[in-house]
Amino acid sequence: MGELREVAAPFVAPGPSGVAIRTRLKGLTPEEDKVLRAVGAHLGALASRDLKRRCMDGLEHSTDTWAERKRALTEESSSRWAGSITKATHDQWALSRRAQLAHIQGLEAGIETIEHRLSLPVGEKGTKRAPGGYRTRQEWFAKTRRLHVLADRLTAERADREAGRVRVVRGGKKQARGRHRLEAAQLTEAEWRQRWEASRWFLQADGESGKRFGNETIRVTPDGEVSIKLPAPLAHLANSRHGRYVLTQTVVFRYRGEEWADRVSANRAVAYRIHLDVERGRWYLTASWTIPPALTVPLSGARRGGLIGVDTNADHLAAWRLDEHGNPCGEPRRFSFDLEGPASYRDAQVRHALIRLLHWAARHGLNIAIEDLDFGAEKTREKHGRRKRFRKLISGMPVSKLRARLVSMAAELGITIVAVDPAYTSQWGAQHWQKPLTSTKRATTRHDAASAAIGRRALGHRIRRRTTPPRTHQSDGCGHRTAQAGHGTRRREESRPRLPGPRTRSDGAGCGVKTADQRAQHRSGHAAEHGFWQQDSLPLSL
Template identity: 45%
Template sequence: MDLLIQEQRPSDEVLPGRKRMLRSISEPFVLATPAGVRIRTRLRPTAAEESALAMIGEHLGRLYRSDLAERVSLGLVPAAQRQRTQRKRAITSRSSSRWAGAITRSAEDQYQLAMRALAAEISQLRSTVDALQKRIDVPVGAKINGIRGYQSRSERFRKTRRLAQIKGRLAVAEESLGAGRPRITVGGRRLWKTRNHLDEASLTQDEWAQKWVAARLFLTADGETGKRGGNETIRIGANGGMVLKVPAPLCETLGDHLALEVPVTFAHRRSEWEDRAANNRCIRYDISYDPVKERWYVDASWSYGDTPVPRLETLISTGLVGVDLNADHLAACRLDASGNPVGAPISIPLELAGRSAGSRDGQLRASITALLDFARDTGCQTIAVEDLNFQRARDTGRETMGRGARGKRFRRTVSSIPTGRFRDRLVSMAANRGLCVIAVDPAYTSRWGSQHWQKPLQASGGTVTRHHAASVAIGRRALGYPIRRREDGPRTRQRTLAGEPSPRPGQARRGPAVVIGRVRPAATSRQGPPGTR
């Protein structure tokens, strides 16, 4: 890209006596579409069927927890030494072959997820340790190489205690990762800790027990292509009838199969689900229970396989919509293939503060829907967003993002921006409409957009903010054009006058030129060649 890019340096390094160097800009890339789909509907079992589902879920849950504990005890070993065949045979005698396959597969997936989470925790703790150590090494009230020490000795002492605690946690996490034995709480560690704070959670012991039992149920069945309805363990026919295979120890009480009286219907993607079930293509089913609402749900999921990612050159040939994500709104602007703004930019509200998790997700979906409608109305097939990741800032926020009420307010703002969830929701919802999403490097988009594009956007009318200008900068970077522009040159007879346009931002104007031993003054817009007025 045509930018002034210098060698890459750490973002917190400032050379003495020199300005901070620009960091390298990553190339834009197309975000991959979701590899699968998951739909949900409600089950309406009778009282006897609810009791049977709970018995099956609790029995399989105990088998799943024992197999997961055995998998964790093996540690980080190659695939040939995970003993999945032996574990599956031991579980088959107490359930069935297909239930045993789903249990061992789920245990392996949970183990790998826990290992990734443990690695992410270690990275977070290391970032926190580095940020604390840098400030502790600086004397109280001093500033060395752009790093400011703590303001008082008492604050520095408290930070040293916190550093010691984090180092202890880091040592334990690194030991667990090296041994390949992460700590896993089936049912959720947060819910388990809530057991000791029932008053703060406004729960009774019975209510907590119901949540705990419901979270530890295991009613997951993997699909299999070629079998009736795409799944022999939990089968839902075209008429909506659901049949579950009962584990062997419970067959004397419940029979070989459990059939639900009330039919099951999927509203979302119904035609796609019916096509897969009719053609006996694999469908995975997950049954869960919500003790708060006292409702049973079933989820159906399947994968699309390898979906080809379109080429970037093809997507940007007709222009796109640049989007700037903020804490309380989305700023968007339409750009043509040449990188020029088309029409007036828009702002889409995104009010997430003070809402519950479900309400925040609904508001996020509504804002993304409005954004997709804007792209459809403007005739765009591509949306450009920033490749944001505030994880490092969240890890070291109290040390690097300001102090006092102002710093706390800024940290709260950064933490409230749903960067990862916004991108995931946008990609999946855009794929449903046949749109693609391009991610760009977020470096300097707000600064350069405000400097070079906020004033030109005023001509479109309405209120134009620096966030609208940032959306233009994001779109231009996705199209491969530079964000910064040259300043205007001479306005009058600029092709015949001997003036020269102003230099690029950050570059000094050329000094007087030397011609054969004498100094010739630099040309200006008022000087012209002989014979001109």
């Protein structure tokens, strides 16, 4: 068995740093729809051109090149539209660089796994920690060829990263590839073209503190009136002063509406984005702003009163409530969700499961402990081989989205999230907690036991229920260890204290007073055995 890796200490997850709310633009006239499409298409073309120039600059990007790009965009739009476009370009380029690094790390992990398995004899079995050799000579030969393919890809990706080259598709690579699979997507060429163009439009503006209603480009008044600053080539479409186009219908934010109204009334920055849902034929307006980081609750405060340990699985969240001493209380809970279907349905399922979990935690007034999962290096087919179902299972788990949603939703209810290292929680939970927590009326699953292990780790306790000494030392005089005494506990090596009084109804009043003293008992090898001793005669009544 290999060495166990070091388990990281639990920590309090930081709260959300921003807020986004959305509403629908209802009652748009054909003229307003035409104006929005024209503005989005014009600014989208400028954004595509700016992204191309930024990718060409690569690592040679500087403040001067950024200023030159912004001046060129200002001539065809406005200074504020140019600032929003260049900022979006920089964010997209930085995201592509992070994705490129993740791809390189995935290739390195795949190459390392293949090299390890090729070094083993054919047919050698693996362990839980490391895979074994390949099953057949044919598979071994095929993997040698794949090793060269991955090595070539890794060389090319490293060269691109050193040169600062990235591959970016405005509108999304998935959408672009759909052009070649129209029958599978059940789309016509015109329908695909409409979706492709809408995904490449640009209608978003960053907020500005101190400006009127927090945004000069896309402005929304506290009464819900929406107006847009038109680019210079489309200024002839304006229906208001200063080249602005005002929509006839007003908007209302149902969620966080009061908070949004307070910000725009105080002229605090609010960013807006307008986009078209082609499938539904609806226009939406999204408002977002940053919030100051909340004061993080100390770990000791989050542990006060106990925690709720949560184990994340592919189709449910297993949760168990623990007191501050790490003892499971009540019955385990399960919050199920279904990840089969479209993205909107999966997102709603995860959100509904989190809502039920948070409401349960709020009723008990407890915080939540969850694993700090990351399957970035665990999804490669090189690691799991033919286990396609398992690879699909871990790939479908919404780890990052679930964690981000849980933190943001918990902040609204004042619930603290404690993140723990996921190492060995399922294995040790099943080993130490599954059987003791199982009864004739309760069938404890492996996931329930893992939730108890997660909660104990977050509380600072060991996952193991007790530390048992060797068989030769299991006596009171040698320090029988069945209690959870830490390494720094004073007098932990001494004998257990004996409570006064009889242990059972059959004991006399003075029985058990010197239970901890081995020499005061009649046991072999002790001084008490060598004293005078005589057995009383049996009573005649028996």
